[in-house]
Amino acid sequence: MKLGLFGYGVIGRGVYTLVGELDKSYNSCITKVFDLPIKKDLLGDKLVTDINDIINDDEIEAVVEVLGGHDLPYEVITRCLKKGKSVVTANKEVVSKHLEEFINLAHENNASFCFEASAGGGIPVIRPLIDNIKVNDVNDIYGILNGTTNYILTKMDEEGLSFDDALAQAKINGFAEANPTADLEGLDIVRKINILSSLAFRGNINNDDIYHYGITGINKEILENIKKLGYSLKYVASSKRDGNNCVIRVEPTMVKPTHPFASIKNEFNAVLFTGSTNGDLLFYGKGAGSIPTATAIVSDLVSILENRAYIGYKNERELVVNQNKETNYTYYIVDENNNGVFKENVKDEELLNSKFYARVL
Amino acid sequence: MKLGLFGYGVIGRGVYTLVGELDKSYNSCITKVFDLPIKKDLLGDKLVTDINDIINDDEIEAVVEVLGGHDLPYEVITRCLKKGKSVVTANKEVVSKHLEEFINLAHENNASFCFEASAGGGIPVIRPLIDNIKVNDVNDIYGILNGTTNYILTKMDEEGLSFDDALAQAKINGFAEANPTADLEGLDIVRKINILSSLAFRGNINNDDIYHYGITGINKEILENIKKLGYSLKYVASSKRDGNNCVIRVEPTMVKPTHPFASIKNEFNAVLFTGSTNGDLLFYGKGAGSIPTATAIVSDLVSILENRAYIGYKNERELVVNQNKETNYTYYIVDENNNGVFKENVKDEELLNSKFYARVL
Numbered sequence A, B: 001m002k003l004g005l006f007g008y009g010v011i012g013r014g015v016y017t018l019v020g021e022l023d024k025s026y027n028s029c030i031t032k033v034f035d036l037p038i039k040k041d042l043l044g045d046k047l048v049t050d051i052n053d054i055i056n057d058d059e060i061e062a063v064v065e066v067l068g069g070h071d072l073p074y075e076v077i078t079r080c081l082k083k084g085k086s087v088v089t090a091n092k093e094v095v096s097k098h099l100e101e102f103i104n105l106a107h108e109n110n111a112s113f114c115f116e117a118s119a120g121g122g123i124p125v126i127r128p129l130i131d132n133i134k135v136n137d138v139n140d141i142y143g144i145l146n147g148t149t150n151y152i153l154t155k156m157d158e159e160g161l162s163f164d165d166a167l168a169q170a171k172i173n174g175f176a177e178a179n180p181t182a183d184l185e186g187l188d189i190v191r192k193i194n195i196l197s198s199l200a201f202r203g204n205i206n207n208d209d210i211y212h213y214g215i216t217g218i219n220k221e222i223l224e225n226i227k228k229l230g231y232s233l234k235y236v237a238s239s240k241r242d243g244n245n246c247v248i249r250v251e252p253t254m255v256k257p258t259h260p261f262a263s264i265k266n267e268f269n270a271v272l273f274t275g276s277t278n279g280d281l282l283f284y285g286k287g288a289g290s291i292p293t294a295t296a297i298v299s300d301l302v303s304i305l306e307n308r309a310y311i312g313y314k315n316e317r318e319l320v321v322n323q324n325k326e327t328n329y330t331y332y333i334v335d336e337n338n339n340g341v342f343k344e345n346v347k348d349e350e351l352l353n354s355k356f357y358a359r360v361l
Helices: A010-020 A036-044 A071-084 A090-109 A128-134 A149-157 A163-172 A187-201 A220-228 A290-305 A346-351 B008-021 B035-047 B071-084 B090-109 B128-132 B147-159 B163-172 B187-202 B221-227 B289-305 B348-353
Strands: A004-006 A029-035 A062-067 A088-089 A138-144 A232-242 A245-255 A268-275 A279-286 A330-334 A340-344 A356-360 B002-006 B029-034 B060-065 B086-089 B138-144 B232-242 B246-255 B270-274 B279-286 B330-334 B340-344 B356-360
Touching: A004 A071, A004 B330, A010 A029, A010 A290, A010 B340, A029 A036, A062 A071, A062 A245, A062 A290, A071 A088, A071 A090, A088 A090, A090 A187, A128 A138, A128 A187, A128 A268, A128 B128, A138 A187, A138 A290, A149 A163, A149 A220, A149 A232, A163 B147, A163 B279, A187 A232, A232 A356, A245 B002, A330 A346, B002 B008, B002 B071, B008 B029, B008 B289, B029 B035, B060 B071, B071 B086, B071 B090, B086 B090, B086 B289, B090 B163, B090 B187, B128 B138, B128 B187, B128 B270, B128 B279, B138 B187, B147 B163, B147 B221, B147 B232, B147 B270, B187 B232, B187 B246, B221 B232, B221 B330, B221 B340, B232 B289, B232 B356, B279 B356, B289 B340, B330 B348
Parallel strands: A004 A029, A004 A062, A062 A088, A245 A356, B002 B029, B002 B060, B060 B086, B246 B356
Antiparallel strands: A138 A232, A138 A268, A232 A245, A268 A279, A279 B279, A330 A340, A330 A356, B138 B232, B138 B270, B232 B246, B270 B279, B330 B340, B330 B356
């Protein structure tokens, strides 16, 4: 099968390498790569600088989109699907906004749409979730879904670094982007928990409806106090469905040492589902990094090459997100002097007015 | 699609129920159930007491085998595959002994052979592993693969029960069989780590070649000493490949509280893979119980109904198991007075002559 690749950045190069190492029996080959002219030296004749060169190439049956951003990826994905090409993407922004449209387009055009790498990085979580919800009602999801922030919290905890030093180290080690706002404020996690929740709950969710609170307010003293209380601090997305109502929140969260999330460190991610028939299921692995992400992408490609890519979900619910917050969550609310108190039944207004807060699991 | 079910015991009933709850669009129905005549009251006209009534029914396209044992399941599986029927089984004994034969038969007869429930119970682990090894060399596997023994060790640890009392409680709660020898001596785990290893390493492995040491030698005092040293005791299968050489061992194992296995409790199981591209991947969930197991079976069935059941592995290695034990594992070796010492480079003979021992991770 001839393949097209959109984007030859860090992840694109990983995909290119791993496709080259696939078993020969797949007879798969990336024939064209779209990127800027500057990549000519690396790619030679395979480089195309016009997306139409791939979209209109009828010999290319499947494409990988790792461009980043929104508008161009959205155009590439929709036009490729309409041409009957299967699409694999890691783009959480685009997937979280247009999942239903992509799946319907794939269906109408007898193509596959795969997005394993869009949530949980290298952890195989989308496919097991899609398989599971056919049999098992998943109504509770917890996730550590961002490698950058988990890395920062781990370094602060284990090495006593300040927030700024931990962030600097994350940048040096390639776990944080130059502008890490989307990570630190939870927007990256919002997209991922959206994808997981809309699959599990079978309905559309707007990123804007998901509550999120960043971790930038943390400091060494607050973290010390949390440790003294016997907790680890993690940045957790939680998603809960009751009928058509969901509560989906991204917020700093304290867990006991016995909680499975306590041992999730550095760039690792974890997703915990609670299902009606299966009980708790936890998946854990590298949530960031080019090769883990490329591995997830190429395992999607393999399912296309083997003609067994999964069929998407059916939207069957009109979900109402964070409208009826009837949660009796416990919170640890920190004042200006870094002192905290535990409180229940707290309004979001009070949380947002604190110096820092964490949910208590 | 018309389906046949072999075995209407605890798991078979779970499968029957869950198939009945599948989305109507699958148009799937269990038309015949093989079991003893005594099940007539429960099954009415669906009961058949001759396996040939299902095997020779050309309308039945897929079957589930949950009979237990070896000879009859082996006959059922091979004959159904030869008839072009897809087969789903949870039978770890049969799968661990005949996996390659089943997969080849499925291939030759254009059928699928699925065995998600045969290792890890309700945890989706076989499918992610099969997907992953297409891209990722998995050369290290660790697993807590037996719910009964993990339940016993948890109860001894958390409630201070004696081994016998914990075993009795496991029986009362349905986590241990009347004759629990296969669980306590590690034979059940041998079969599961065989299935996972032969998939990951792509070669055949004999159950007889896998080293195993039981947990019956544990007592409260030894467990107390292990806790005082800062470890949790788990019953762990480990499998490591280096070229064609593998070391596969099932033995009591001490883990630090920060190890992800430390938080795996009661009937939960966990599998940890280390891959060449992906790093550590951990899957965790209910490893025992009729409904979790039935969930895994029915999710296999769904992949058949959706015509996207996975394609098996290719055996490409002549594996040599436990012939060249070049491991510098550390062991904790307990004497008659329940006192232990840490030792490296220990011969198996010394381990087997101790009162009890545990590997140290």
